Amino acid sequence: MSETPAPDQAEPTQTYEQAREELADVVRRLEAGGLTLEESLALWERGEQLAEMCQHWLDRARERLAAATPADGD
Template identity: 40%
Template sequence: MARKAPHFEESLTELEQLVERMEQGNLSLEESLRLFERGVQLTRSCQNALKEAEQKVRILLEENGEPTYKPFTDDIS
Protein backbone atom coordinates (compact mmCIF):
# COMPACT_ATOMS: atom_id res chain seq x y z
CA MET A 1 0.00 0.00 0.00
CA ALA A 2 1.50 3.34 -1.05
CA ARG A 3 1.89 6.07 1.56
CA LYS A 4 -0.13 9.19 0.97
CA ALA A 5 2.09 12.21 0.37
CA PRO A 6 2.07 14.53 3.40
CA HIS A 7 0.71 18.04 3.10
CA PHE A 8 3.17 20.85 2.48
CA GLU A 9 2.77 22.34 5.95
CA GLU A 10 3.30 18.97 7.64
CA SER A 11 6.42 18.31 5.58
CA LEU A 12 7.82 21.74 6.32
CA THR A 13 7.19 21.36 10.05
CA GLU A 14 8.87 17.93 10.10
CA LEU A 15 11.82 19.32 8.13
CA GLU A 16 12.24 22.17 10.63
CA GLN A 17 12.20 19.67 13.50
CA LEU A 18 14.82 17.51 11.79
CA VAL A 19 17.11 20.50 11.31
CA GLU A 20 16.76 21.45 14.98
CA ARG A 21 17.64 17.90 16.09
CA MET A 22 20.64 17.74 13.78
CA GLU A 23 21.91 21.16 14.87
CA GLN A 24 22.04 19.97 18.48
CA GLY A 25 24.92 17.70 17.43
CA ASN A 26 24.27 14.84 19.86
CA LEU A 27 23.23 12.21 17.29
CA SER A 28 25.12 9.15 16.16
CA LEU A 29 26.42 9.04 12.61
CA GLU A 30 23.77 6.52 11.65
CA GLU A 31 20.96 8.63 13.11
CA SER A 32 22.34 11.77 11.46
CA LEU A 33 22.41 10.02 8.08
CA ARG A 34 18.88 8.70 8.56
CA LEU A 35 17.60 12.16 9.44
CA PHE A 36 19.52 13.73 6.56
CA GLU A 37 17.97 11.25 4.12
CA ARG A 38 14.49 12.03 5.46
CA GLY A 39 15.26 15.74 5.18
CA VAL A 40 16.15 15.35 1.51
CA GLN A 41 12.86 13.52 0.90
CA LEU A 42 10.90 16.24 2.68
CA THR A 43 12.72 18.99 0.78
CA ARG A 44 11.86 17.36 -2.54
CA SER A 45 8.24 16.94 -1.48
CA CYS A 46 8.01 20.62 -0.52
CA GLN A 47 9.67 21.73 -3.76
CA ASN A 48 7.22 19.64 -5.81
CA ALA A 49 4.24 21.04 -3.91
CA LEU A 50 5.48 24.59 -4.54
CA LYS A 51 6.00 23.89 -8.26
CA GLU A 52 2.47 22.51 -8.54
CA ALA A 53 1.02 25.53 -6.76
CA GLU A 54 3.00 27.90 -8.99
CA GLN A 55 1.76 26.10 -12.10
CA LYS A 56 -1.84 26.33 -10.91
CA VAL A 57 -1.47 30.07 -10.30
CA ARG A 58 0.03 30.56 -13.77
CA ILE A 59 -2.86 28.67 -15.33
CA LEU A 60 -5.39 30.81 -13.47
CA LEU A 61 -3.77 34.13 -14.43
CA GLU A 62 -2.67 33.28 -17.96
CA GLU A 63 -5.24 35.08 -20.13
CA ASN A 64 -5.17 38.91 -19.91
CA GLY A 65 -5.02 38.89 -16.15
CA GLU A 66 -8.48 37.34 -15.98
CA PRO A 67 -8.84 34.11 -14.04
CA THR A 68 -9.36 31.19 -16.36
CA TYR A 69 -9.54 27.50 -15.63
CA LYS A 70 -7.64 25.01 -17.72
CA PRO A 71 -6.77 21.35 -17.19
CA PHE A 72 -3.75 20.98 -14.96
CA THR A 73 -0.85 18.82 -16.05
CA ASP A 74 2.23 18.13 -14.02
CA ASP A 75 4.49 18.65 -17.04
CA ILE A 76 6.37 21.87 -16.23
CA SER A 77 8.51 22.52 -19.27
Protein backbone atom coordinates (compact mmCIF):
# COMPACT_ATOMS: atom_id res chain seq x y z
CA MET A 1 0.00 0.00 0.00
CA SER A 2 1.52 3.33 -1.01
CA GLU A 3 1.18 6.46 1.04
CA THR A 4 0.14 9.77 -0.44
CA PRO A 5 2.87 12.35 0.13
CA ALA A 6 2.08 15.25 2.43
CA PRO A 7 1.15 18.43 0.54
CA ASP A 8 4.49 20.04 1.30
CA GLN A 9 6.31 16.97 -0.03
CA ALA A 10 4.30 16.55 -3.23
CA GLU A 11 5.68 17.72 -6.53
CA PRO A 12 4.16 20.99 -7.69
CA THR A 13 1.42 20.66 -10.28
CA GLN A 14 2.28 23.97 -11.95
CA THR A 15 5.49 25.42 -13.28
CA TYR A 16 7.16 28.14 -11.24
CA GLU A 17 6.05 30.74 -13.76
CA GLN A 18 2.43 29.56 -13.70
CA ALA A 19 2.32 29.53 -9.89
CA ARG A 20 3.96 32.97 -9.66
CA GLU A 21 1.52 34.42 -12.19
CA GLU A 22 -1.50 32.98 -10.39
CA LEU A 23 -0.12 34.21 -7.05
CA ALA A 24 0.22 37.73 -8.46
CA ASP A 25 -3.39 37.53 -9.64
CA VAL A 26 -4.53 36.40 -6.18
CA VAL A 27 -2.71 39.36 -4.61
CA ARG A 28 -4.28 41.80 -7.08
CA ARG A 29 -7.76 40.44 -6.36
CA LEU A 30 -7.26 40.64 -2.60
CA GLU A 31 -5.87 44.18 -2.82
CA ALA A 32 -8.77 45.29 -5.03
CA GLY A 33 -11.22 44.38 -2.29
CA GLY A 34 -14.95 43.98 -2.79
CA LEU A 35 -14.87 40.29 -1.88
CA THR A 36 -16.86 38.51 0.77
CA LEU A 37 -15.02 37.21 3.81
CA GLU A 38 -15.33 33.65 2.52
CA GLU A 39 -13.98 34.62 -0.92
CA SER A 40 -11.09 36.48 0.70
CA LEU A 41 -10.23 33.51 2.91
CA ALA A 42 -10.36 31.10 -0.02
CA LEU A 43 -8.06 33.37 -2.03
CA TRP A 44 -5.70 33.76 0.92
CA GLU A 45 -5.50 29.97 1.31
CA ARG A 46 -4.83 29.57 -2.41
CA GLY A 47 -2.15 32.23 -2.19
CA GLU A 48 -0.46 30.33 0.63
CA GLN A 49 -0.48 27.15 -1.48
CA LEU A 50 0.98 29.01 -4.44
CA ALA A 51 3.66 30.65 -2.30
CA GLU A 52 4.69 27.21 -1.00
CA MET A 53 4.77 25.90 -4.56
CA CYS A 54 7.00 28.79 -5.67
CA GLN A 55 9.29 28.26 -2.69
CA HIS A 56 9.54 24.56 -3.55
CA TRP A 57 10.62 25.40 -7.10
CA LEU A 58 13.18 27.93 -5.85
CA ASP A 59 14.58 25.48 -3.29
CA ARG A 60 14.94 22.79 -5.96
CA ALA A 61 16.67 25.24 -8.30
CA ARG A 62 19.06 26.26 -5.52
CA GLU A 63 19.85 22.58 -4.83
CA ARG A 64 20.51 21.91 -8.51
CA LEU A 65 22.81 24.92 -8.76
CA ALA A 66 24.69 23.88 -5.64
CA ALA A 67 25.13 20.36 -7.01
CA ALA A 68 26.42 21.70 -10.34
CA THR A 69 28.78 24.25 -8.81
CA PRO A 70 32.09 23.10 -7.34
CA ALA A 71 32.50 23.87 -3.65
CA ASP A 72 34.89 26.70 -2.68
CA GLY A 73 38.44 25.58 -2.13
CA ASP A 74 38.33 22.62 -4.50
